[in-house]
Amino acid sequence: MTSIGTGYDLSNSVFSPDGRNFQVEYAVKAVENGGTAIGIRCKDGVVLAVEKIITSKLLKPGSNKRIATVDRHVGIVSAGLVPDGRHFVSRARDEASSWRGVYKGPIPISALSNRLGSYVQAYTLYSSVRPFGVTAIVGGWDSEAELAVDGQVGSGPKSGSGGKVEGAKTGGPGLYMIEPSGLYWGYYGAATGKGRQAAKAELEKLDLSSGTLSLVDGVKEAARIIYVAHEDSKDKEFELEMTWISSLDGPTKGRHEEVPKDLLEEAERAAKRALEGEDEEEDATKGNSNETERMEE
Amino acid sequence: MNHFPEAWGRPRDDVYGAYNPLYLQTTGPKAHTQSPAVTGTSVVAVKFNGGVAIAADNLASYGSLARFTDVKRLRKFGESAIVGFSGDVSDMQYIDRLLESIDIRENYSTNGNTLNAKNLHTYLSKVLYKRRSEFNPLWNHILVAGFDEDKKPFLSSADLLGTTFSAPHLATGFGAHLAIPILRRLFPEETPLESISKDEAVAALRECIKVLWYRDARSLDKYSLAVVTEAGIEIQEDQQVEAQSWAFAEAIKGYGAQVN
Numbered sequence: 001m002t003s004i005g006t007g008y009d010l011s012n013s014v015f016s017p018d019g020r021n022f023q024v025e026y027a028v029k030a031v032e033n034g035g036t037a038i039g040i041r042c043k044d045g046v047v048l049a050v051e052k053i054i055t056s057k058l059l060k061p062g063s064n065k066r067i068a069t070v071d072r073h074v075g076i077v078s079a080g081l082v083p084d085g086r087h088f089v090s091r092a093r094d095e096a097s098s099w100r101g102v103y104k105g106p107i108p109i110s111a112l113s114n115r116l117g118s119y120v121q122a123y124t125l126y127s128s129v130r131p132f133g134v135t136a137i138v139g140g141w142d143s144e145a146e147l148a149v150d151g152q153v154g155s156g157p158k159s160g161s162g163g164k165v166e167g168a169k170t171g172g173p174g175l176y177m178i179e180p181s182g183l184y185w186g187y188y189g190a191a192t193g194k195g196r197q198a199a200k201a202e203l204e205k206l207d208l209s210s211g212t213l214s215l216v217d218g219v220k221e222a223a224r225i226i227y228v229a230h231e232d233s234k235d236k237e238f239e240l241e242m243t244w245i246s247s248l249d250g251p252t253k254g255r256h257e258e259v260p261k262d263l264l265e266e267a268e269r270a271a272k273r274a275l276e277g278e279d280e281e282e283d284a285t286k287g288n289s290n291e292t293e294r295m296e297e
Numbered sequence: 298m299n300h301f302p303e304a305w306g307r308p309r310d311d312v313y314g315a316y317n318p319l320y321l322q323t324t325g326p327k328a329h330t331q332s333p334a335v336t337g338t339s340v341v342a343v344k345f346n347g348g349v350a351i352a353a354d355n356l357a358s359y360g361s362l363a364r365f366t367d368v369k370r371l372r373k374f375g376e377s378a379i380v381g382f383s384g385d386v387s388d389m390q391y392i393d394r395l396l397e398s399i400d401i402r403e404n405y406s407t408n409g410n411t412l413n414a415k416n417l418h419t420y421l422s423k424v425l426y427k428r429r430s431e432f433n434p435l436w437n438h439i440l441v442a443g444f445d446e447d448k449k450p451f452l453s454s455a456d457l458l459g460t461t462f463s464a465p466h467l468a469t470g471f472g473a474h475l476a477i478p479i480l481r482r483l484f485p486e487e488t489p490l491e492s493i494s495k496d497e498a499v500a501a502l503r504e505c506i507k508v509l510w511y512r513d514a515r516s517l518d519k520y521s522l523a524v525v526t527e528a529g530i531e532i533q534e535d536q537q538v539e540a541q542s543w544a545f546a547e548a549i550k551g552y553g554a555q556v557n
Contacts (some may be wrong), residue, residue, distance in 0.1 A: 069405050093405070097398060104394075150397055151390035153357070154367040258407065 011127045023131055024124050027080075027180035030133035034079035035066075035238065036195035036229040039137040040222050041175040041188050041208060045215035045246035046139035047259075048077045049222040051195065051230050052239040067243045071096040071106050074140035075243045075256040079193030080180075081133035088136055091119055104150040109140040109174025113184050121182025131180045135192040138178065141245040141254050144171030173245070195229025202228055215246050219259055223267035224274050231275070240268055329433035333385035335359050337370045338515045339472030340381035341505045342440045343480060344450045344465045345498035346491045348526035349442035351379055351452075352502040354510070355534070356517035357386045363517065369534055371523045375400060378414040378443035379523045379530060380421070383469040384457065385436035392421070392435060414443025414451045414525075418461070426459025434458070438469040443525050450490065450525075465490065468505070471513040476505035495524060507538050511545075 003009040009022030016022060035051040050066045067077040068089040076092055078085035095115045099107035116138065123131050146164075177190040189203035202225045206213060213221070219242065226240055242259040246252040251260075259267070308316075335357050342351035357365035370382045370389065374396050382389040399420075403410035412420075418441040428435045438456040445451040453463040465488070466480040483501050484493060502522060510518045518538035524531045 065407060071401055072404060097401075100394075100398070151393045153369050153386060153390060154365050 012123075012130055013125050013127050021124060021181075024181045027131040027133050028135075031080035031135045031180065031192060032194065032196075034081075034134070034193040036191065036193040036199055036226060037066075037077045037079040037135075037137055038191045038199050038203070038222060038225055038229075039077065039139045039175045039177070039187070039189065040203070040206070040213070040218045041139070041173045042213045042215045042218035043211045044173075044250050045141060045218070045244055045252070046075070046173045046175055047215065047218045047222045047242065047244045048075045048137060048139050049226050049240065049242045050077045050079075051193070051226045052241050053233075054237045054239060061239065066241055069243075069256045070112070070138075070140075071100070072255050073106055073143070073245060074109060074112060074138060075245060076136055076138050077241075077243075078134040078136040079196075080135060084133045085136065088116070088120070088132060088134055092116055092138070095119075100150060104152075105147055106143065108142050109138060109176065110186070112140070113138050113174075113176035113178060113186075117178050117182050117184040119182075120178055120180065124181060133180065135180065136178045137190045137192065138174075138176045139245060140174050140256065141247060142171040142174060143248060143254055144169075145248055173247075191225075191229075193229075195226075195232060198232065199225050199229040215244060215250060216263070219244060219263060220267045220270050223264070224271040227268075227271040227275055240264070240271075242267070329431075330385075330436060333388070333436040335364060335386040336436075336515070337368065337383050337386055337389070338513055339468055339470040339476065339509055340370065340383050340438075340440045341468040341472045341476045341480075341502055341509075342381060342442050342452050342466065343484070343493070343498040343501055344452050344490055345493040345495050347450065348495060348524060349379075349450050349452050350495065350498040350502050350522070350524045351381050351440060351442045352506050352520055352522045352536075353381050353383070354506060354517040354520040356515070356519075358515045361514070363515075366517060366519065369521060371521045371532060371534075372396065373523075373530055373532065374414075374417055374443075375403075375410040375412060376529060377525060378412075378417050378441065379525055379532070380417070381440040381442065381469075383438045388435040388437050392424070392437065392439075395424070413446060414441050415445040415453075417441055417443070418451070418453045418455060422455035422459055422461045425455050425457060429458050440467055440469060442523070444527075448527070466501075471515070472505065472509055475508055475512055479505055479508060495526070499524065503536075503538075506536075507541070510538050510541075511543075 003022040008014055008016035012023040035053045037050040040047045048067050052066050067075055070076055070092045076089050095112060096107045120132050123129050175187050175190055176184050177187055178184040188208035191199035191203060206221060222242060223240060230238055242264055243256060244252060244259050245256045248254045337357055340353040342349060351371060353370040355366060355368050356363055357368040372380045372393050374380055400410055403412055421439060425435055434457040436457050440454050442452050452467055453461060454467050455461045468476040480501060506520050509516045520536045521534040522536050
């Protein structure tokens with residue numbers, strides 16, 4: 001059943017007779033035109049990367065960041081309508097701050113994603129609003145060490161368990177993707193935006209579920225995947241923006257930061273080399289086939 | 298005695314008559330904090346060539362009771378500022394959470410937290426002044442140590458009234474009476490900052506903390522010491538007053554073991 005002319009796509013929160021919400025599906029279309037954004041959950045951290053299409057030569061290179069920090073340990077990147085993404089990030093920051101107000105500590109990535117999922121879903125329920133035109137990837141690191149409570153001044157009694165469980169394993173990387181419908185899943189590798197199909201194919205090759213990919217390798221893979229995903233819209237120039245969150249003993253100490261310039265440039269060079277390599281291989285195989293054709297002649 | 302537990306231990310109605318609820322004030326002006334509850338004592342700080350040193354003991358007193366003995370009253374802000382708190386500990390925790398939220402917000406920009414100690418002091422003094430103007434003061438006297446916008450060592454104080462004061466060496470609480478004279482003798486007025494080394498500043502602070510431990514009844518011999526320099530913050534939170542000598546106490550009437 002098509003949405004055209006049926007009238008079921010004119011208002012938000014209205015189902016069509018076969019159970020679809022067309023406004024949400026149109027929001028997904030908006031996302032599909034955005035620059036590719038990906039996230040990779042590595043064993044010791046999370047990488048976020050986005051293909052930032054340059055819309056004007058008058059924009060300052062490196063400005064207008066598309067990946068935002070929430071609290072200290074979370075990064076959010078989105079594909080789709082940029083202002084919707086900004087508002088989404090603003091809400092995420094409010095949620096993280098209110099969590100601190102109640103629990104005196106950083107919000108777990110799972111809890112933040114849950115709250116954001118609920119928030120986005122609420123925008124599919126009312127005719128007075130439209131759904132979010134973004135699919136957002138939320139990546140972060142939950143501290144594996146026991147953190148001090150915000151404002152804690154002492155270390156408490158030296159004897160007794162204090163209600164603690166010995167040897168409990170906590171913390172680790174978290175990666176979630178939230179869609180315009182409010183649907184969210186946790187992922188090993190997530191991709192959205194224009195080049196998502198190519199990016200997903202590349203992510204699947206990485207065998208992320210085995211939990212062996214290191215963060216630094218993840219950075220290089222992320223850069224390569226964005227370059228691969230850009231192949232289909234080669235006529236447009238783009239900037240690669242990349243951030244990461246490592247474990248507490250890693251390079252960012254559990255914080256969400258930009259990937260350092262030298263590592264980013266190294267990853268970009270490697271990505272370009274990998275692409276050129278592929279082209280040469282293709283040319284080589286073509287050449288061979290030509291030869292065989294000729295031999296047949 | 299009856300079998301109602303809420304009546305046990307109370308004046309008996311058959312002897313004293315029923316309690317007159319008019320004595321319970323149910324209306325009246327709204328009252329805010331009129332005195333601190335759990336308190337920290339002095340904070341001492343000295344500027345030196347290339348930085349600031351600051352020290353405070355690890356005690357939180359409940360009235361005259363030495364209640365908490367591992368309290369960290371020197372709090373880091375960003376990579377190059379320290380706030381030393383004396384006064385109410387719960388108000389300190391409130392301000393600490395406030396600073397935490399500011400640090401988080403500052404880090405949202407790509408440049409990171411660019412607020413220096415001077416910005417921080419300005420902000421805190423305004424928070425304190427606003428609260429005292431609402432007749433609901435944050436019961437603290439704070440020292441802010443770090444650098445100003447010209448990367449010069451910065452040290453300034455703000456109290457629960459919002460009063461600010463700056464000097465090459467500062468102390469709050471009892472330290473204002475006991476430590477400042479020592480620091481003035483060691484580093485007289487007009488001493489150029491360039492002539493004071495980090496080691497001299499730290500040694501002076503250790504001496505001040507020792508004297509405060511001798512003479513301030515709300516102090517402790519375990520203390521924290523932080524040094525802010527261009528290179529960052531070094532903070533030691535498990536310092537002990539060394540080489541104590543209580544010989545001077547023998548001759549003082551009413552001091553220590555001597556009762557009469």
